[in-house]
Amino acid sequence: MVEAISILILPFAACVCILALLTYLGMHVLEREIIFIDIALAQICAVGATFAHIFFGAEEKSLAAYACAFVLTVIAAVFFSQIDRRITQISHEAVIGVSYAIAAAAALFILDMAAGGDIHVEHMLTGSIILVRWSDLLLVTGVFVPVGLFHWIFHDRFRCLSQDYKACRQKDRKAVFWDFLFYVTMGLVITVSVRIAGILVIFSFLIIPATFSALFSHSWQNRIWIAWGMGLVAIIGGLAFAYVLDFSCGPSVVSILGILLVAVALFSRGKISLKTDSQK
Amino acid sequence: MLHTLNFLSPQIVLLAVVTSVHTYLGLHVIRRGIVFSDLALDQLAAFGVIVGIGIGIEAQTTVSYLVSFVAVLLGSILLAYVKPKNKNIPHEAVIGIIYGLALVASIMVAEKLSGGTAYVKQTLAGTMLWVSWPLVLVTVVVYTLLLLFHFRFRDRFIAITEGKKSIQNENGWDLLFFISLGIITVLIVPIAGVLLAYAFLMIPAAIATLFTKDWNQALKIGWGIGFLASMVGLFSSYFFNLSYGPTLVLTLGLFFLIALACRALTSSE
Numbered sequence: 206m207v208e209a210i211s212i213l214i215l216p217f218a219a220c221v222c223i224l225a226l227l228t229y230l231g232m233h234v235l236e237r238e239i240i241f242i243d244i245a246l247a248q249i250c251a252v253g254a255t256f257a258h259i260f261f262g263a264e265e266k267s268l269a270a271y272a273c274a275f276v277l278t279v280i281a282a283v284f285f286s287q288i289d290r291r292i293t294q295i296s297h298e299a300v301i302g303v304s305y306a307i308a309a310a311a312a313l314f315i316l317d318m319a320a321g322g323d324i325h326v327e328h329m330l331t332g333s334i335i336l337v338r339w340s341d342l343l344l345v346t347g348v349f350v351p352v353g354l355f356h357w358i359f360h361d362r363f364r365c366l367s368q369d370y371k372a373c374r375q376k377d378r379k380a381v382f383w384d385f386l387f388y389v390t391m392g393l394v395i396t397v398s399v400r401i402a403g404i405l406v407i408f409s410f411l412i413i414p415a416t417f418s419a420l421f422s423h424s425w426q427n428r429i430w431i432a433w434g435m436g437l438v439a440i441i442g443g444l445a446f447a448y449v450l451d452f453s454c455g456p457s458v459v460s461i462l463g464i465l466l467v468a469v470a471l472f473s474r475g476k477i478s479l480k481t482d483s484q485k
Numbered sequence: 486m487l488h489t490l491n492f493l494s495p496q497i498v499l500l501a502v503v504t505s506v507h508t509y510l511g512l513h514v515i516r517r518g519i520v521f522s523d524l525a526l527d528q529l530a531a532f533g534v535i536v537g538i539g540i541g542i543e544a545q546t547t548v549s550y551l552v553s554f555v556a557v558l559l560g561s562i563l564l565a566y567v568k569p570k571n572k573n574i575p576h577e578a579v580i581g582i583i584y585g586l587a588l589v590a591s592i593m594v595a596e597k598l599s600g601g602t603a604y605v606k607q608t609l610a611g612t613m614l615w616v617s618w619p620l621v622l623v624t625v626v627v628y629t630l631l632l633l634f635h636f637r638f639r640d641r642f643i644a645i646t647e648g649k650k651s652i653q654n655e656n657g658w659d660l661l662f663f664i665s666l667g668i669i670t671v672l673i674v675p676i677a678g679v680l681l682a683y684a685f686l687m688i689p690a691a692i693a694t695l696f697t698k699d700w701n702q703a704l705k706i707g708w709g710i711g712f713l714a715s716m717v718g719l720f721s722s723y724f725f726n727l728s729y730g731p732t733l734v735l736t737l738g739l740f741f742l743i744a745l746a747c748r749a750l751t752s753s754e
Contacts, residue, residue, distance in 0.1 A: 235574065241521055292748060292749060298518065302521055306524075306680050310610075310735055313730070412581055412582060419571055460593060
């Protein structure tokens with residue numbers, strides 16, 4: 206028991222950090238309906254880091270690798286926000302879906318040039334939470350705390366943008382700039398966390414708790430608490446599951462997240478709602 | 486040179502047939518706006534293959550295809566019926582979660598197999614370079630039948646996709662469309678991998694849709710560009726010794742990005 210705790214304490218801390226911020230951002234993602242943009246961004250970010258690693262010989266968690274990943278992520282975010290206005294013949298979704306597939310293929314292509322590609326592919330998808338060190342945790346908190354504070358201070362602006370972009374843009378000339386800031390912070394968070402937890406785990410932490418909480422409540426405040434609670438249960442359950450049955454941590458936590466969501470959605474069929482909903 | 490062509494001829498035949506059917510169905514997929522659903526279904530087909538290996542069924546056998554088909558069928562039912570009324574949960578979230586969970590489930594099953602993680606990469610990148618003639622022949626026969634069927638009833642399928650005029654027994658034809666999509670998914674994902682299968686379906690059709698609304702012209706553009714891109718990909722992967730599946734996706738992707746740039750520059754905001 207003591208041994209289990211000493212092994213799992215750092216992965217647990219890392220998961221909790223990721224949960225705390227990503228759940229909140231995930232609610233914005235659902236509100237904006239940019240679910241697949243997100244998985245595409247995470248994939249592009251992974252391509253950036255892999256690229257720096259293979260071609261420039263940058264160490265995996267070095268500043269150069271992070272910088273390369275971050276720059277590529279922001280470029281992609283700008284691309285996605287522009288393409289909506291320029292291309293009318295095919296739907297936005299088609300561009301996003303194809304971009305995701307291209308980025309994933311690019312990652313496989315680059316990894317294939319290095320030895321041990323199979324393991325890298327799994328690492329890219331689900332990370333290696335079990336190997337988290339104190340220095341990683343320090344970096345994560347170092348980025349997440351300022352970003353979290355920033356979002357907390359300006360939460361009204363960001364929420365207004367997410368809920369109704371057009372109306373907000375008419376009211377406020379700086380809306381475009383704030384929208385850009387949203388994507389930059391999103392890019393930062395993704396860049397830092399993808400290296401630890403992998404694309405799939407990040408994606409799941411963004412989407413699943415936020416979706417789960419939407420089953421119960423419409424108010425943002427209630428939702429964030431519900432989502433955090435659900436995420437915490439899934440992290441503890443997932444890590445214990447991984448430890449006892451010898452699975453990887455990332456996929457285990459994601460499957461518990463998924464199971465909780467599916468079970469509650471089936472059980473409730475969308476009928477649950479808290480009384481505070483009427484107050485909004 | 487002859488030796489090379491001999492070695493590559495199964496691929497060339499396969500690529501030509503795959504491009505023709507996928508481009509056509511891709512045009513439907515793009516116009517219907519079920520772009521992400523298809524990605525989820527592809528991943529479910531791959532999940533079927535891995536589960537099959539887990540219970541001792543070799544990949545690319547008939548039983549393995551059946552397991553895949555069951556997975557895809559279950560996925561289609563989920564995608565069709567789970568439409569949350571809650572305004573805070575967009576349908577895209579459901580699709581995204583189904584996709585994510587299918588991929589996670591594939592990874593977890595593969596982890597417990599000997600040589601496990603290699604399967605995850607295989608189902609993503611495909612093993613199309615190693616196709617054998619019998620497999621190519623089966624694919625060609627099934628695809629030709631599908632193509633004939635769709636050509637014969639093209640008016641109805643196109644009418645439903647465009648949603649302009651109502652036709653008799655619409656749900657039945659809709660079901661037939663999704664079954665065709667399911668058949669090609671199950672046939673192609675185990676050999677081409679999730680990414681390449683998705684790229685074949687989406688990219689030529691997307692490029693064509695960028696430039697024309699007419700179905701005939703779109704098909705010609707899609708077939709032409711799709712086949713050209715696959716040949717460029719095939720030969721560069723062969724001569725420069727690059728991984729097959731990802732190279733093909735990247736060449737198709739390159740054509741897509743060029744088309745996108747052309748369109749973005751020529752159209753005003």
